[in-house]
Amino acid sequence: MKSIQFLSVALVLLFTFASCSDSSDDPIVIDENPLSEYTLLTKMTSNNHTIEVYSEGEQFTIGYNELFLRIKDEASGSYFSNxxxxxxxxxxxxxxxxxxxxxxxxxxxxASVYKGFTVFQMPGNADEYWELEMEYTVDGQTYNATERIEVKAPADDKKRVSVFMGTDDTRYILAMMPLEPEVAVNDFSAMLFKMDNMMSFPAVENYKIKIDPRMPGMGNHSSPNNEDLAFNPTNQGYDGKLSLTMTGYWKINLMLENENGEVLKGEEVTEDNESSSLFFEIEF
Structure with missing residues:
Protein backbone atom coordinates (compact mmCIF):
# COMPACT_ATOMS: atom_id res chain seq x y z
CA MET A 1 0.00 0.00 0.00
CA LYS A 2 2.82 2.42 0.85
CA SER A 3 4.47 1.63 -2.48
CA ILE A 4 1.28 2.51 -4.37
CA GLN A 5 0.95 5.82 -2.47
CA PHE A 6 4.57 6.73 -3.24
CA LEU A 7 4.07 5.95 -6.92
CA SER A 8 0.93 8.14 -7.05
CA VAL A 9 2.73 11.11 -5.48
CA ALA A 10 5.63 10.72 -7.90
CA LEU A 11 3.28 10.70 -10.89
CA VAL A 12 1.51 13.84 -9.66
CA LEU A 13 4.83 15.66 -9.27
CA LEU A 14 5.98 14.51 -12.70
CA PHE A 15 2.83 15.77 -14.44
CA THR A 16 2.94 19.04 -12.49
CA PHE A 17 6.55 19.68 -13.58
CA ALA A 18 5.76 18.83 -17.19
CA SER A 19 2.76 21.16 -17.17
CA CYS A 20 4.85 24.05 -15.81
CA SER A 21 7.59 23.41 -18.37
CA ASP A 22 5.16 23.33 -21.29
CA SER A 23 3.64 26.66 -20.25
CA SER A 24 6.98 28.53 -20.54
CA ASP A 25 7.57 30.47 -23.79
CA ASP A 26 11.20 31.42 -22.95
CA PRO A 27 13.73 28.77 -23.92
CA ILE A 28 17.00 28.59 -22.03
CA VAL A 29 19.86 29.76 -24.28
CA ILE A 30 23.40 28.92 -23.28
CA ASP A 31 26.00 31.23 -24.88
CA GLU A 32 29.27 29.33 -25.19
CA ASN A 33 31.24 32.22 -26.69
CA PRO A 34 32.65 34.46 -23.92
CA LEU A 35 33.26 37.21 -26.52
CA SER A 36 29.76 37.22 -27.99
CA GLU A 37 29.23 40.86 -26.96
CA TYR A 38 32.38 41.97 -28.79
CA THR A 39 32.87 42.62 -32.51
CA LEU A 40 34.51 39.86 -34.54
CA LEU A 41 36.98 41.90 -36.63
CA THR A 42 38.58 39.09 -38.60
CA LYS A 43 39.16 35.35 -38.85
CA MET A 44 42.54 33.89 -39.77
CA THR A 45 42.35 30.36 -41.15
CA SER A 46 45.53 28.28 -41.35
CA ASN A 47 46.89 24.90 -40.22
CA ASN A 48 43.30 23.62 -39.85
CA HIS A 49 42.89 26.25 -37.13
CA THR A 50 40.86 29.47 -37.02
CA ILE A 51 42.13 32.50 -35.11
CA GLU A 52 39.26 34.81 -34.17
CA VAL A 53 40.14 38.45 -33.41
CA TYR A 54 37.62 40.51 -31.41
CA SER A 55 37.38 44.09 -30.19
CA GLU A 56 35.01 46.31 -28.24
CA GLY A 57 35.28 48.70 -31.21
CA GLU A 58 33.72 48.25 -34.62
CA GLN A 59 37.00 48.16 -36.59
CA PHE A 60 40.78 48.17 -36.47
CA THR A 61 41.54 51.88 -36.05
CA ILE A 62 44.57 54.12 -35.90
CA GLY A 63 45.60 54.59 -32.29
CA TYR A 64 45.11 52.20 -29.39
CA ASN A 65 43.30 48.91 -30.04
CA GLU A 66 42.64 46.34 -27.29
CA LEU A 67 42.16 43.00 -29.03
CA PHE A 68 40.98 39.58 -27.85
CA LEU A 69 41.85 36.25 -29.50
CA ARG A 70 40.52 32.71 -29.59
CA ILE A 71 42.14 29.84 -31.51
CA LYS A 72 39.84 27.09 -32.70
CA ASP A 73 40.92 23.58 -33.65
CA GLU A 74 38.64 22.85 -36.58
CA ALA A 75 39.18 19.09 -36.29
CA SER A 76 37.74 18.87 -32.78
CA GLY A 77 35.67 22.07 -32.76
CA SER A 78 37.26 23.12 -29.46
CA TYR A 79 39.37 26.15 -28.53
CA PHE A 80 42.97 25.96 -27.34
CA SER A 81 43.48 26.97 -23.73
CA ASN A 82 47.20 26.26 -23.43
CA ALA A 111 41.05 29.76 -20.53
CA SER A 112 40.18 30.08 -24.23
CA VAL A 113 40.64 33.87 -24.49
CA TYR A 114 43.90 35.77 -24.98
CA LYS A 115 44.34 39.54 -25.11
CA GLY A 116 46.77 42.30 -26.02
CA PHE A 117 46.91 45.71 -27.65
CA THR A 118 48.32 47.37 -30.75
CA VAL A 119 48.84 51.05 -31.61
CA PHE A 120 48.47 51.58 -35.35
CA GLN A 121 50.15 54.83 -36.48
CA MET A 122 48.38 55.18 -39.81
CA PRO A 123 45.44 53.79 -41.80
CA GLY A 124 45.78 51.50 -44.79
CA ASN A 125 44.67 52.21 -48.33
CA ALA A 126 44.44 50.43 -51.67
CA ASP A 127 48.22 50.37 -52.16
CA GLU A 128 49.53 50.32 -48.58
CA TYR A 129 48.11 47.89 -46.06
CA TRP A 130 48.54 46.21 -42.68
CA GLU A 131 49.02 42.50 -42.08
CA LEU A 132 48.71 40.72 -38.76
CA GLU A 133 51.37 38.03 -38.36
CA MET A 134 50.60 35.44 -35.68
CA GLU A 135 52.77 32.74 -34.15
CA TYR A 136 51.40 30.27 -31.62
CA THR A 137 52.66 27.10 -29.99
CA VAL A 138 50.40 24.28 -28.81
CA ASP A 139 51.75 21.14 -27.16
CA GLY A 140 55.25 21.85 -28.46
CA GLN A 141 54.15 22.45 -32.06
CA THR A 142 54.60 25.97 -33.49
CA TYR A 143 52.26 27.39 -36.13
CA ASN A 144 52.14 30.62 -38.13
CA ALA A 145 49.31 32.55 -39.72
CA THR A 146 49.13 35.88 -41.57
CA GLU A 147 46.09 37.90 -42.56
CA ARG A 148 45.65 41.26 -44.26
CA ILE A 149 43.58 43.61 -42.10
CA GLU A 150 41.90 46.92 -42.79
CA VAL A 151 42.93 49.72 -40.43
CA LYS A 152 40.78 52.85 -40.68
CA ALA A 153 40.70 56.34 -39.24
CA PRO A 154 38.28 56.79 -36.31
CA ALA A 155 34.67 57.23 -37.35
CA ASP A 156 34.59 60.71 -35.79
CA ASP A 157 37.96 61.63 -37.36
CA LYS A 158 39.29 62.96 -34.05
CA LYS A 159 43.00 62.76 -33.27
CA ARG A 160 43.87 60.14 -30.67
CA VAL A 161 47.44 59.28 -31.68
CA SER A 162 50.43 61.40 -32.62
CA VAL A 163 53.71 60.37 -34.27
CA PHE A 164 56.43 63.01 -33.99
CA MET A 165 60.15 63.75 -33.76
CA GLY A 166 61.25 65.11 -30.41
CA THR A 167 63.89 67.75 -29.89
CA ASP A 168 66.17 64.86 -28.85
CA ASP A 169 65.98 63.48 -32.43
CA THR A 170 63.94 60.51 -31.25
CA ARG A 171 60.68 59.54 -32.95
CA TYR A 172 57.82 59.01 -30.51
CA ILE A 173 54.30 57.60 -30.68
CA LEU A 174 51.81 58.99 -28.17
CA ALA A 175 48.39 57.32 -28.00
CA MET A 176 45.31 58.28 -25.97
CA MET A 177 43.68 55.45 -24.09
CA PRO A 178 39.93 54.82 -24.59
CA LEU A 179 37.78 57.40 -22.84
CA GLU A 180 34.04 57.78 -22.30
CA PRO A 181 34.03 61.52 -21.52
CA GLU A 182 31.62 63.06 -19.05
CA VAL A 183 31.03 66.55 -17.71
CA ALA A 184 33.23 65.82 -14.72
CA VAL A 185 36.85 65.28 -13.76
CA ASN A 186 37.66 62.17 -15.83
CA ASP A 187 40.41 59.62 -15.36
CA PHE A 188 42.66 60.23 -18.36
CA SER A 189 45.49 58.04 -19.66
CA ALA A 190 47.93 57.72 -22.54
CA MET A 191 50.74 55.44 -23.66
CA LEU A 192 54.12 56.63 -24.92
CA PHE A 193 56.55 54.68 -27.12
CA LYS A 194 59.76 55.49 -28.93
CA MET A 195 60.91 54.09 -32.24
CA ASP A 196 64.22 52.24 -31.86
CA ASN A 197 63.96 50.98 -35.43
CA MET A 198 61.28 49.99 -37.94
CA MET A 199 60.36 46.90 -35.90
CA SER A 200 60.97 47.94 -32.28
CA PHE A 201 58.82 50.36 -30.26
CA PRO A 202 59.59 50.10 -26.53
CA ALA A 203 57.49 51.91 -23.93
CA VAL A 204 59.02 55.11 -22.53
CA GLU A 205 59.19 55.43 -18.75
CA ASN A 206 59.34 58.32 -16.28
CA TYR A 207 58.51 61.18 -18.63
CA LYS A 208 55.71 63.72 -18.00
CA ILE A 209 52.83 64.77 -20.21
CA LYS A 210 51.33 68.17 -19.40
CA ILE A 211 47.71 68.71 -20.44
CA ASP A 212 45.75 71.89 -21.12
CA PRO A 213 42.23 71.16 -22.43
CA ARG A 214 40.60 73.99 -24.39
CA MET A 215 37.33 74.63 -26.22
CA PRO A 216 38.31 76.50 -29.43
CA GLY A 217 34.67 77.22 -30.28
CA MET A 218 34.00 78.77 -26.87
CA GLY A 219 36.69 81.43 -26.59
CA ASN A 220 39.37 78.76 -26.10
CA HIS A 221 38.54 78.51 -22.41
CA SER A 222 40.16 75.85 -20.25
CA SER A 223 38.93 74.00 -17.16
CA PRO A 224 39.95 73.61 -13.50
CA ASN A 225 41.31 70.61 -11.59
CA ASN A 226 43.28 68.96 -14.40
CA GLU A 227 46.22 66.76 -13.45
CA ASP A 228 49.19 66.19 -15.75
CA LEU A 229 49.93 62.62 -16.80
CA ALA A 230 52.59 60.83 -14.76
CA PHE A 231 54.15 57.46 -15.47
CA ASN A 232 52.45 54.48 -13.85
CA PRO A 233 54.84 51.50 -13.60
CA THR A 234 51.94 49.12 -12.99
CA ASN A 235 50.41 49.52 -16.45
CA GLN A 236 53.42 51.12 -18.19
CA GLY A 237 51.20 54.04 -19.15
CA TYR A 238 50.66 57.66 -18.09
CA ASP A 239 47.72 58.57 -15.84
CA GLY A 240 46.16 61.88 -14.86
CA LYS A 241 42.87 63.78 -14.65
CA LEU A 242 40.96 65.57 -17.40
CA SER A 243 38.36 68.15 -16.38
CA LEU A 244 35.52 68.72 -18.85
CA THR A 245 33.08 71.45 -17.83
CA MET A 246 30.61 71.11 -20.72
CA THR A 247 29.82 68.99 -23.75
CA GLY A 248 31.23 69.87 -27.17
CA TYR A 249 34.56 69.83 -28.99
CA TRP A 250 37.72 69.86 -26.86
CA LYS A 251 41.34 70.09 -27.98
CA ILE A 252 43.61 68.59 -25.33
CA ASN A 253 46.88 70.47 -25.73
CA LEU A 254 49.94 68.49 -24.68
CA MET A 255 53.57 69.06 -23.77
CA LEU A 256 55.99 66.13 -23.45
CA GLU A 257 58.85 66.48 -20.99
CA ASN A 258 61.66 64.02 -20.33
CA GLU A 259 62.87 63.00 -16.88
CA ASN A 260 65.01 66.19 -16.70
CA GLY A 261 62.03 68.46 -17.35
CA GLU A 262 63.17 69.29 -20.89
CA VAL A 263 60.33 69.88 -23.37
CA LEU A 264 60.60 67.41 -26.25
CA LYS A 265 57.40 68.40 -28.07
CA GLY A 266 54.52 70.83 -27.59
CA GLU A 267 54.02 74.44 -26.54
CA GLU A 268 52.14 76.34 -23.85
CA VAL A 269 48.79 77.85 -24.76
CA THR A 270 48.89 81.67 -24.41
CA GLU A 271 47.02 84.67 -25.78
CA ASP A 272 49.41 84.65 -28.72
CA ASN A 273 49.48 80.86 -29.17
CA GLU A 274 46.02 79.26 -29.22
CA SER A 275 47.13 75.63 -29.35
CA SER A 276 50.03 73.24 -29.02
CA SER A 277 51.50 71.35 -31.95
CA LEU A 278 50.97 68.20 -29.86
CA PHE A 279 47.34 67.44 -28.95
CA PHE A 280 44.43 65.02 -28.77
CA GLU A 281 40.81 65.73 -29.69
CA ILE A 282 37.48 64.63 -28.25
CA GLU A 283 33.87 65.63 -28.86
CA PHE A 284 30.87 64.47 -26.88
Whole structure:
Protein backbone atom coordinates (compact mmCIF):
# COMPACT_ATOMS: atom_id res chain seq x y z
CA MET A 1 0.00 0.00 0.00
CA LYS A 2 2.82 2.42 0.85
CA SER A 3 4.47 1.63 -2.48
CA ILE A 4 1.28 2.51 -4.37
CA GLN A 5 0.95 5.82 -2.47
CA PHE A 6 4.57 6.73 -3.24
CA LEU A 7 4.07 5.95 -6.92
CA SER A 8 0.93 8.14 -7.05
CA VAL A 9 2.73 11.11 -5.48
CA ALA A 10 5.63 10.72 -7.90
CA LEU A 11 3.28 10.70 -10.89
CA VAL A 12 1.51 13.84 -9.66
CA LEU A 13 4.83 15.66 -9.27
CA LEU A 14 5.98 14.51 -12.70
CA PHE A 15 2.83 15.77 -14.44
CA THR A 16 2.94 19.04 -12.49
CA PHE A 17 6.55 19.68 -13.58
CA ALA A 18 5.76 18.83 -17.19
CA SER A 19 2.76 21.16 -17.17
CA CYS A 20 4.85 24.05 -15.81
CA SER A 21 7.59 23.41 -18.37
CA ASP A 22 5.16 23.33 -21.29
CA SER A 23 3.64 26.66 -20.25
CA SER A 24 6.98 28.53 -20.54
CA ASP A 25 7.57 30.47 -23.79
CA ASP A 26 11.20 31.42 -22.95
CA PRO A 27 13.73 28.77 -23.92
CA ILE A 28 17.00 28.59 -22.03
CA VAL A 29 19.86 29.76 -24.28
CA ILE A 30 23.40 28.92 -23.28
CA ASP A 31 26.00 31.23 -24.88
CA GLU A 32 29.27 29.33 -25.19
CA ASN A 33 31.24 32.22 -26.69
CA PRO A 34 32.65 34.46 -23.92
CA LEU A 35 33.26 37.21 -26.52
CA SER A 36 29.76 37.22 -27.99
CA GLU A 37 29.23 40.86 -26.96
CA TYR A 38 32.38 41.97 -28.79
CA THR A 39 32.87 42.62 -32.51
CA LEU A 40 34.51 39.86 -34.54
CA LEU A 41 36.98 41.90 -36.63
CA THR A 42 38.58 39.09 -38.60
CA LYS A 43 39.16 35.35 -38.85
CA MET A 44 42.54 33.89 -39.77
CA THR A 45 42.35 30.36 -41.15
CA SER A 46 45.53 28.28 -41.35
CA ASN A 47 46.89 24.90 -40.22
CA ASN A 48 43.30 23.62 -39.85
CA HIS A 49 42.89 26.25 -37.13
CA THR A 50 40.86 29.47 -37.02
CA ILE A 51 42.13 32.50 -35.11
CA GLU A 52 39.26 34.81 -34.17
CA VAL A 53 40.14 38.45 -33.41
CA TYR A 54 37.62 40.51 -31.41
CA SER A 55 37.38 44.09 -30.19
CA GLU A 56 35.01 46.31 -28.24
CA GLY A 57 35.28 48.70 -31.21
CA GLU A 58 33.72 48.25 -34.62
CA GLN A 59 37.00 48.16 -36.59
CA PHE A 60 40.78 48.17 -36.47
CA THR A 61 41.54 51.88 -36.05
CA ILE A 62 44.57 54.12 -35.90
CA GLY A 63 45.60 54.59 -32.29
CA TYR A 64 45.11 52.20 -29.39
CA ASN A 65 43.30 48.91 -30.04
CA GLU A 66 42.64 46.34 -27.29
CA LEU A 67 42.16 43.00 -29.03
CA PHE A 68 40.98 39.58 -27.85
CA LEU A 69 41.85 36.25 -29.50
CA ARG A 70 40.52 32.71 -29.59
CA ILE A 71 42.14 29.84 -31.51
CA LYS A 72 39.84 27.09 -32.70
CA ASP A 73 40.92 23.58 -33.65
CA GLU A 74 38.64 22.85 -36.58
CA ALA A 75 39.18 19.09 -36.29
CA SER A 76 37.74 18.87 -32.78
CA GLY A 77 35.67 22.07 -32.76
CA SER A 78 37.26 23.12 -29.46
CA TYR A 79 39.37 26.15 -28.53
CA PHE A 80 42.97 25.96 -27.34
CA SER A 81 43.48 26.97 -23.73
CA ASN A 82 47.20 26.26 -23.43
CA UNK A 83 48.70 28.15 -26.37
CA UNK A 84 51.68 30.52 -26.24
CA UNK A 85 50.80 33.32 -28.65
CA UNK A 86 52.75 36.23 -30.14
CA UNK A 87 52.08 38.66 -32.97
CA UNK A 88 53.63 41.34 -35.15
CA UNK A 89 51.51 43.85 -37.06
CA UNK A 90 53.25 44.85 -40.30
CA UNK A 91 52.57 47.86 -42.52
CA UNK A 92 53.40 47.24 -46.18
CA UNK A 93 54.16 50.58 -47.79
CA UNK A 94 55.14 51.14 -51.41
CA UNK A 95 58.86 51.45 -50.60
CA UNK A 96 59.27 50.03 -47.10
CA UNK A 97 57.75 48.00 -44.28
CA UNK A 98 57.41 48.79 -40.60
CA UNK A 99 55.65 47.50 -37.49
CA UNK A 100 53.99 49.39 -34.62
CA UNK A 101 53.79 49.29 -30.82
CA UNK A 102 52.22 46.01 -29.72
CA UNK A 103 51.99 44.33 -26.33
CA UNK A 104 52.72 40.77 -25.40
CA UNK A 105 49.66 38.54 -25.63
CA UNK A 106 48.41 37.38 -22.25
CA UNK A 107 45.98 34.75 -21.05
CA UNK A 108 42.76 35.95 -19.43
CA UNK A 109 40.52 34.53 -16.72
CA UNK A 110 38.74 32.58 -19.46
CA ALA A 111 41.05 29.76 -20.53
CA SER A 112 40.18 30.08 -24.23
CA VAL A 113 40.64 33.87 -24.49
CA TYR A 114 43.90 35.77 -24.98
CA LYS A 115 44.34 39.54 -25.11
CA GLY A 116 46.77 42.30 -26.02
CA PHE A 117 46.91 45.71 -27.65
CA THR A 118 48.32 47.37 -30.75
CA VAL A 119 48.84 51.05 -31.61
CA PHE A 120 48.47 51.58 -35.35
CA GLN A 121 50.15 54.83 -36.48
CA MET A 122 48.38 55.18 -39.81
CA PRO A 123 45.44 53.79 -41.80
CA GLY A 124 45.78 51.50 -44.79
CA ASN A 125 44.67 52.21 -48.33
CA ALA A 126 44.44 50.43 -51.67
CA ASP A 127 48.22 50.37 -52.16
CA GLU A 128 49.53 50.32 -48.58
CA TYR A 129 48.11 47.89 -46.06
CA TRP A 130 48.54 46.21 -42.68
CA GLU A 131 49.02 42.50 -42.08
CA LEU A 132 48.71 40.72 -38.76
CA GLU A 133 51.37 38.03 -38.36
CA MET A 134 50.60 35.44 -35.68
CA GLU A 135 52.77 32.74 -34.15
CA TYR A 136 51.40 30.27 -31.62
CA THR A 137 52.66 27.10 -29.99
CA VAL A 138 50.40 24.28 -28.81
CA ASP A 139 51.75 21.14 -27.16
CA GLY A 140 55.25 21.85 -28.46
CA GLN A 141 54.15 22.45 -32.06
CA THR A 142 54.60 25.97 -33.49
CA TYR A 143 52.26 27.39 -36.13
CA ASN A 144 52.14 30.62 -38.13
CA ALA A 145 49.31 32.55 -39.72
CA THR A 146 49.13 35.88 -41.57
CA GLU A 147 46.09 37.90 -42.56
CA ARG A 148 45.65 41.26 -44.26
CA ILE A 149 43.58 43.61 -42.10
CA GLU A 150 41.90 46.92 -42.79
CA VAL A 151 42.93 49.72 -40.43
CA LYS A 152 40.78 52.85 -40.68
CA ALA A 153 40.70 56.34 -39.24
CA PRO A 154 38.28 56.79 -36.31
CA ALA A 155 34.67 57.23 -37.35
CA ASP A 156 34.59 60.71 -35.79
CA ASP A 157 37.96 61.63 -37.36
CA LYS A 158 39.29 62.96 -34.05
CA LYS A 159 43.00 62.76 -33.27
CA ARG A 160 43.87 60.14 -30.67
CA VAL A 161 47.44 59.28 -31.68
CA SER A 162 50.43 61.40 -32.62
CA VAL A 163 53.71 60.37 -34.27
CA PHE A 164 56.43 63.01 -33.99
CA MET A 165 60.15 63.75 -33.76
CA GLY A 166 61.25 65.11 -30.41
CA THR A 167 63.89 67.75 -29.89
CA ASP A 168 66.17 64.86 -28.85
CA ASP A 169 65.98 63.48 -32.43
CA THR A 170 63.94 60.51 -31.25
CA ARG A 171 60.68 59.54 -32.95
CA TYR A 172 57.82 59.01 -30.51
CA ILE A 173 54.30 57.60 -30.68
CA LEU A 174 51.81 58.99 -28.17
CA ALA A 175 48.39 57.32 -28.00
CA MET A 176 45.31 58.28 -25.97
CA MET A 177 43.68 55.45 -24.09
CA PRO A 178 39.93 54.82 -24.59
CA LEU A 179 37.78 57.40 -22.84
CA GLU A 180 34.04 57.78 -22.30
CA PRO A 181 34.03 61.52 -21.52
CA GLU A 182 31.62 63.06 -19.05
CA VAL A 183 31.03 66.55 -17.71
CA ALA A 184 33.23 65.82 -14.72
CA VAL A 185 36.85 65.28 -13.76
CA ASN A 186 37.66 62.17 -15.83
CA ASP A 187 40.41 59.62 -15.36
CA PHE A 188 42.66 60.23 -18.36
CA SER A 189 45.49 58.04 -19.66
CA ALA A 190 47.93 57.72 -22.54
CA MET A 191 50.74 55.44 -23.66
CA LEU A 192 54.12 56.63 -24.92
CA PHE A 193 56.55 54.68 -27.12
CA LYS A 194 59.76 55.49 -28.93
CA MET A 195 60.91 54.09 -32.24
CA ASP A 196 64.22 52.24 -31.86
CA ASN A 197 63.96 50.98 -35.43
CA MET A 198 61.28 49.99 -37.94
CA MET A 199 60.36 46.90 -35.90
CA SER A 200 60.97 47.94 -32.28
CA PHE A 201 58.82 50.36 -30.26
CA PRO A 202 59.59 50.10 -26.53
CA ALA A 203 57.49 51.91 -23.93
CA VAL A 204 59.02 55.11 -22.53
CA GLU A 205 59.19 55.43 -18.75
CA ASN A 206 59.34 58.32 -16.28
CA TYR A 207 58.51 61.18 -18.63
CA LYS A 208 55.71 63.72 -18.00
CA ILE A 209 52.83 64.77 -20.21
CA LYS A 210 51.33 68.17 -19.40
CA ILE A 211 47.71 68.71 -20.44
CA ASP A 212 45.75 71.89 -21.12
CA PRO A 213 42.23 71.16 -22.43
CA ARG A 214 40.60 73.99 -24.39
CA MET A 215 37.33 74.63 -26.22
CA PRO A 216 38.31 76.50 -29.43
CA GLY A 217 34.67 77.22 -30.28
CA MET A 218 34.00 78.77 -26.87
CA GLY A 219 36.69 81.43 -26.59
CA ASN A 220 39.37 78.76 -26.10
CA HIS A 221 38.54 78.51 -22.41
CA SER A 222 40.16 75.85 -20.25
CA SER A 223 38.93 74.00 -17.16
CA PRO A 224 39.95 73.61 -13.50
CA ASN A 225 41.31 70.61 -11.59
CA ASN A 226 43.28 68.96 -14.40
CA GLU A 227 46.22 66.76 -13.45
CA ASP A 228 49.19 66.19 -15.75
CA LEU A 229 49.93 62.62 -16.80
CA ALA A 230 52.59 60.83 -14.76
CA PHE A 231 54.15 57.46 -15.47
CA ASN A 232 52.45 54.48 -13.85
CA PRO A 233 54.84 51.50 -13.60
CA THR A 234 51.94 49.12 -12.99
CA ASN A 235 50.41 49.52 -16.45
CA GLN A 236 53.42 51.12 -18.19
CA GLY A 237 51.20 54.04 -19.15
CA TYR A 238 50.66 57.66 -18.09
CA ASP A 239 47.72 58.57 -15.84
CA GLY A 240 46.16 61.88 -14.86
CA LYS A 241 42.87 63.78 -14.65
CA LEU A 242 40.96 65.57 -17.40
CA SER A 243 38.36 68.15 -16.38
CA LEU A 244 35.52 68.72 -18.85
CA THR A 245 33.08 71.45 -17.83
CA MET A 246 30.61 71.11 -20.72
CA THR A 247 29.82 68.99 -23.75
CA GLY A 248 31.23 69.87 -27.17
CA TYR A 249 34.56 69.83 -28.99
CA TRP A 250 37.72 69.86 -26.86
CA LYS A 251 41.34 70.09 -27.98
CA ILE A 252 43.61 68.59 -25.33
CA ASN A 253 46.88 70.47 -25.73
CA LEU A 254 49.94 68.49 -24.68
CA MET A 255 53.57 69.06 -23.77
CA LEU A 256 55.99 66.13 -23.45
CA GLU A 257 58.85 66.48 -20.99
CA ASN A 258 61.66 64.02 -20.33
CA GLU A 259 62.87 63.00 -16.88
CA ASN A 260 65.01 66.19 -16.70
CA GLY A 261 62.03 68.46 -17.35
CA GLU A 262 63.17 69.29 -20.89
CA VAL A 263 60.33 69.88 -23.37
CA LEU A 264 60.60 67.41 -26.25
CA LYS A 265 57.40 68.40 -28.07
CA GLY A 266 54.52 70.83 -27.59
CA GLU A 267 54.02 74.44 -26.54
CA GLU A 268 52.14 76.34 -23.85
CA VAL A 269 48.79 77.85 -24.76
CA THR A 270 48.89 81.67 -24.41
CA GLU A 271 47.02 84.67 -25.78
CA ASP A 272 49.41 84.65 -28.72
CA ASN A 273 49.48 80.86 -29.17
CA GLU A 274 46.02 79.26 -29.22
CA SER A 275 47.13 75.63 -29.35
CA SER A 276 50.03 73.24 -29.02
CA SER A 277 51.50 71.35 -31.95
CA LEU A 278 50.97 68.20 -29.86
CA PHE A 279 47.34 67.44 -28.95
CA PHE A 280 44.43 65.02 -28.77
CA GLU A 281 40.81 65.73 -29.69
CA ILE A 282 37.48 64.63 -28.25
CA GLU A 283 33.87 65.63 -28.86
CA PHE A 284 30.87 64.47 -26.88
Missing amino acids: ADVSWKPMMHMTEMMHSCPASNIEKTDN
